[in-house]
Amino acid sequence: MTDATLSGPTRREVDRIQDSYMAQVRRRRMYGGLTLAIFVLLMVSGFVVADDRNAGGFWDGWRQMLDFPADVVSEAWEKRANLPGLLVRYFPALMETINIAAVSTLIGAMVGLILSLLSTRGLARWPRLITVFRRFMDILRAVPEIVIALVLIFILGGGPVPAMIAIALHTAGALGKLYSEVAENADLKPVEGLASTGANWTQRMWLGVLPQVAPNFLSYTLLRFEINIRASAILGFVGAGGLGFELRNAMAWGPGRFDEAAAIFVLLFGAIVFFDQISSRYRNKLTEGQ
Amino acid sequence: MTDATASLGSAKTSADALFQRKRLTAFAVPAVIIAYLAYIAIAFDVVGLAQRASGENAVILASDSWSYKTHVTRDNRRGGTTYAIEGERKGAYEDGTRPAWVSGDEDSELVIDLEDGHVVRFLPDNAVAYDVPGFGTIEAQLVDGSLNTNLSDPVPDWINLSDQRMTVTTDAGRLTMTRTRTEVFRYFPGWELFWFTLDSPYHNRSFTEIALGDRIDPDRPNISGAMSDFWNNGMWRHKDVAWAIGETILMAFLGTFGAAMIALPLAFVAAKRFSPFGALRFGMRRIFDFVRGVDALIWTVVLARAFGPGPMTGALAILITDSGTFGKIFSEALENVDEKQIEGVASTGAKPLQRYRFGVIPQIVPILLSQILYFLESNTRSATIIGAITGGGIGLMLTQAIQTQKDWEEVAYYIVLIVVMVMAMDSFSGWLRGKLIGRKD
Numbered sequence: 001m002t003d004a005t006l007s008g009p010t011r012r013e014v015d016r017i018q019d020s021y022m023a024q025v026r027r028r029r030m031y032g033g034l035t036l037a038i039f040v041l042l043m044v045s046g047f048v049v050a051d052d053r054n055a056g057g058f059w060d061g062w063r064q065m066l067d068f069p070a071d072v073v074s075e076a077w078e079k080r081a082n083l084p085g086l087l088v089r090y091f092p093a094l095m096e097t098i099n100i101a102a103v104s105t106l107i108g109a110m111v112g113l114i115l116s117l118l119s120t121r122g123l124a125r126w127p128r129l130i131t132v133f134r135r136f137m138d139i140l141r142a143v144p145e146i147v148i149a150l151v152l153i154f155i156l157g158g159g160p161v162p163a164m165i166a167i168a169l170h171t172a173g174a175l176g177k178l179y180s181e182v183a184e185n186a187d188l189k190p191v192e193g194l195a196s197t198g199a200n201w202t203q204r205m206w207l208g209v210l211p212q213v214a215p216n217f218l219s220y221t222l223l224r225f226e227i228n229i230r231a232s233a234i235l236g237f238v239g240a241g242g243l244g245f246e247l248r249n250a251m252a253w254g255p256g257r258f259d260e261a262a263a264i265f266v267l268l269f270g271a272i273v274f275f276d277q278i279s280s281r282y283r284n285k286l287t288e289g290q
Numbered sequence: 291m292t293d294a295t296a297s298l299g300s301a302k303t304s305a306d307a308l309f310q311r312k313r314l315t316a317f318a319v320p321a322v323i324i325a326y327l328a329y330i331a332i333a334f335d336v337v338g339l340a341q342r343a344s345g346e347n348a349v350i351l352a353s354d355s356w357s358y359k360t361h362v363t364r365d366n367r368r369g370g371t372t373y374a375i376e377g378e379r380k381g382a383y384e385d386g387t388r389p390a391w392v393s394g395d396e397d398s399e400l401v402i403d404l405e406d407g408h409v410v411r412f413l414p415d416n417a418v419a420y421d422v423p424g425f426g427t428i429e430a431q432l433v434d435g436s437l438n439t440n441l442s443d444p445v446p447d448w449i450n451l452s453d454q455r456m457t458v459t460t461d462a463g464r465l466t467m468t469r470t471r472t473e474v475f476r477y478f479p480g481w482e483l484f485w486f487t488l489d490s491p492y493h494n495r496s497f498t499e500i501a502l503g504d505r506i507d508p509d510r511p512n513i514s515g516a517m518s519d520f521w522n523n524g525m526w527r528h529k530d531v532a533w534a535i536g537e538t539i540l541m542a543f544l545g546t547f548g549a550a551m552i553a554l555p556l557a558f559v560a561a562k563r564f565s566p567f568g569a570l571r572f573g574m575r576r577i578f579d580f581v582r583g584v585d586a587l588i589w590t591v592v593l594a595r596a597f598g599p600g601p602m603t604g605a606l607a608i609l610i611t612d613s614g615t616f617g618k619i620f621s622e623a624l625e626n627v628d629e630k631q632i633e634g635v636a637s638t639g640a641k642p643l644q645r646y647r648f649g650v651i652p653q654i655v656p657i658l659l660s661q662i663l664y665f666l667e668s669n670t671r672s673a674t675i676i677g678a679i680t681g682g683g684i685g686l687m688l689t690q691a692i693q694t695q696k697d698w699e700e701v702a703y704y705i706v707l708i709v710v711m712v713m714a715m716d717s718f719s720g721w722l723r724g725k726l727i728g729r730k731d
Contacts, residue, residue, distance in 0.1 A: 039547075046544050050605055053537060054682075055598030068595035096333075103330045106323065142712040144671040146678055146685065147705050150692045155348045160334045234587045237679055238689065244587060251591060265588055273583040 071255065076262035086263035090246055094267045096160055097242035098275075100235075101228035104164045108171025108228075109221045112137075115172060116179035117205050122188055125201050137180075140173025149235050163240035167228050175224055182216045183209060215286040222279040222286075229275055233268055243268055354698035358482040359463075359475040360389060362402055366416050366432055366471050371396050375482050376697070380524040383488060391476070402474050408462035410474050418472050420458060420465050428465075430456055435469055481699050483525045490519040526700070531687065535711055537601040538683035541673035542715070545608025546666045550658070552613045557620030558646075564624060574617070581614030586672060590679050599681030607676055608669050616661070623657045624650070656727040663719040670715040674708055684708055 051058045076083065117123050119133035145166040152162035190208040199207070210217075236244020243264055250260040331337075361377040364370070373388045375381030383389070394401040400412040407423035417431040425446070430439040436453050450457040458465040464475040486493040491507045492500055492515065500506070500516050507515050521529050558564045560574040590607040597603040632649035640648065677685030688704045691697050 043544070043547060046540050050537070050540055050544060050601040053533075054600030054602035056596065056600075056602075058597070058602055061593075061597035061602075064596040065593070068592055099330060099333060103327065106326070138713070138716075139709070142671075142709050142716065143705075144674045144708060144712065146675045147688065147708060150678075150689060151351065151701075151705075154351065154692060154695070156339055156343045159339065161336065161339050164334070230585050230587070233585065234675055234679070237587060247587075247591070265584075268585065268588065269583050272585055273579065276579075276583065 072258045072262050072265070075255065075258040079259040082259055083263060083266075086260055087267060090243065090260075090263055090267055093241075093243045093246045093264075094271055097232050097236060097244070097268075098229060098271060100160050100164050100167065100232040100240075100242055101225060104167035104171055104232070105221060105225045105228050107164075108168040108224070109175055109217075111168070111172035112175035112179055113217070115176035116183055117209065119176070120180045120183045123183060123186070123191070123205065123209060137173045137176040140169050141177065142173075143170070145170050145231055145235060146238060149240050150238060153239055158239045158241060158245075160241040163232055163235040163242070166235065166240075167231050170231075171224055171228060175220060178220045179213070179217055182213050182220075186212045219283045219286045222283050226272075226276055226279050229272060351698055351701075353477070354696075355702035356481075356699070357477050357479050358699060359477045360482075362389075362392060362474045362476075364400075364412055364472045366469060371400060371412065375488070376525075378525065380487055381483055402476070404460075404462035404474075404476055406462055408460060410463075410465055412472065416472070418465070418467060422458075422460060428458060430467055432467075432469065437467065437469075481526075481703065483523070485523070486516075486519050487523055487525050490523075492516045492519055526703070531684070531704070531707065534677075534682075534684040534687050535707060537604075538673045538677055538685065538711070539670060539715065541601050541604035541608060541676065541683060542666060542669040544605035545612060545673070546662060546669050548605070548609040549612035549616050549665075550662045552609070553616035553620055554658070556613075556617050557624055560617060560621040561624035563627070564646075575621070578614045578617040578621075581610060582618065583614075584611075586611045586676060587679070590676050594680045599686075601677075601682045603680045604673055604676045604682050607680070608672060612665060612669070616665075619661055620654070620658060623654045627653045659726055660723055663723045667712070667716045667719045670712050674712075684711070 047058075054061075056064075115133055115137055118125055119130050119137065121127075121130065124130050124133075145163075148166035148169060149162050152165055156162050186209050190212070191204050194204045194208045232240075232242060233244045233247075236242035236246075237248050239245065247261065247264045247268075250257050250264060253260075358376055360373065360375050363372050363374070363377070365372075373383040373392070391403045391405075392400065393403070394411075396412070398414060402410040402412070404410060407421065409421045411419045411421075413419060413431075415431065417429070419430075420428040422428060428439065428441060428449075430437060432438075437456055439451065439456060441449065441451060445451050448459050450459075454469065456465075456467045463477060466473045466475075483493070492512075495503075495506065500512050503512070506512055509515075510518075556574060556578075560571055560578065562571065565571045565574075586607055589610050590603070593603045593606050593610075597606065627650055631653060632645055635645050635649035673683060674685040674688075677683030678689045679685075684704060684707065688701065688708070691700045691704060
């Protein structure tokens, strides 16, 4: 009885479905394999090209990789008595690096806040200009910090201010985009309530939107602060002051001042880990209730 | 009755205290921010910086980035006049040729027309005359190594004068005279010689002339000859620029995907659900933290010592830093996978490896891919910066162009290219993300 249902036309139907399913699976596997092959090809040829255009080869360099850290560590160990003094000496430079990061995060967050509210659907002051503000943020984000920093160093001279402006501009673009994504999900009822009492745009944003989004905004800002500490150390290396600048000077000297390089490494590493821990703790706290 | 009053009273005091506190923070937070900014303004010496800021440099930057100048230079010791765009050898006019706005004879009187009535004349015996409309004629001559002029004190502020040197800067151009040479700059808008240098037969030909006209260089077909002359343009170095952009993208590509490939298996070790050994997990996490904490700057410096400048160093610096970041993100994603799908796969009799392949990977792939593609875009920017430090890619060309402080049109060109490159990578990674895991926005 049950056999009868599977015989004849139905049987063939099942076979047909199975065949087409197997064909589909094979096709998918082939596409997957093809993608993988292209990816592997790109990786391998990219590696070969990069190795070819590099001054030192990959395979030679690999063996020397630990030479420099070993030199630094051994020299720092020999002069270990100097280390506390050096740490104290470079502490102001560390403070400068952190200050650059902090102040640029602060300014960037304030500018990004305004830009984000102006470019969020439903909240924008001038809805027609949303696209303009979005493109503006895209451009702020696309320009690498080093470009702005180098141009400003030419005009303003070396020091922390060019780095600060460069990082602040980039931060404004990056945070503006993240803020705007958060603000898009904000509840509009408080805004409408405030509007009914005759509140102007600033009051609606300040009292209706900000209290809703503040935890997320703060969490993104803290994350950005971590990133900006790294960025400000790197910009120091191209002449914008702070720890990076001291590191370049110590490195340019070569052996003999590696103890200074070691002290700077320790300070930078410590600062990054310290602020990472603090900010991740606070970020967890801020987003806990959600 | 009294109870209710008492509780009302206490509620009121606590509400008052709350408002008091809120009012205080409403004022304290802006006050702290302003105090901090004031401290920064003093610590960074913003006032001193405003005084030291070079307005002149800003003007040079703003005008040079969209214009170029042609130099007419007379050697005051040996005689003879040369003409060169931007004063570079690559832009020099060949012997016997010169710009159309120069007339007269080098030995008697050479007339350089700067337009709008500004005319400079190179006269014999190292003398020069410059007619400035509305001011008069400035005459100057070198006599026994010192500079004599008809200018009397006080000279206007657009003339810089000493007994060794005279510089006259007007809207039309600039005249510089020293003991060794007399030089006139005439400015033109645009990026000159962007397509072809003066020694190329295709210079100053229109596009249609090259594409459709008669053969210009008898040895080569027009199109391929023009392509090769453009590609090997010595002034704008299109070939090197294209390689530099390629190197920068290559650094980002190799670094990001290499890091992802290294981090994925390690993330399984660091994830609580897949790694039974607490000590191993803890160790792996500390390694991720360490690698992330050392930061790209230090990795770049260390690697540059071992591998020398170039794209491989940059790629490895990105790879090592991002392995730590990816390890952290991936292991967090792995801890949040849904157990049910793994159980479902296990119920069919799948072995552990198959359980991972069909129960875990499909769940985390969208998260991983979107993170990797986001990093690919952001690493294009990092690669520009790392290139400036290690010496590779477009970052190096930009820093070199800025440090020489004269080719601002090249700086502007590189900046435009970098921004276009980053935006292109941004939309490419967005497009790929849409293709692979479906569009989110």
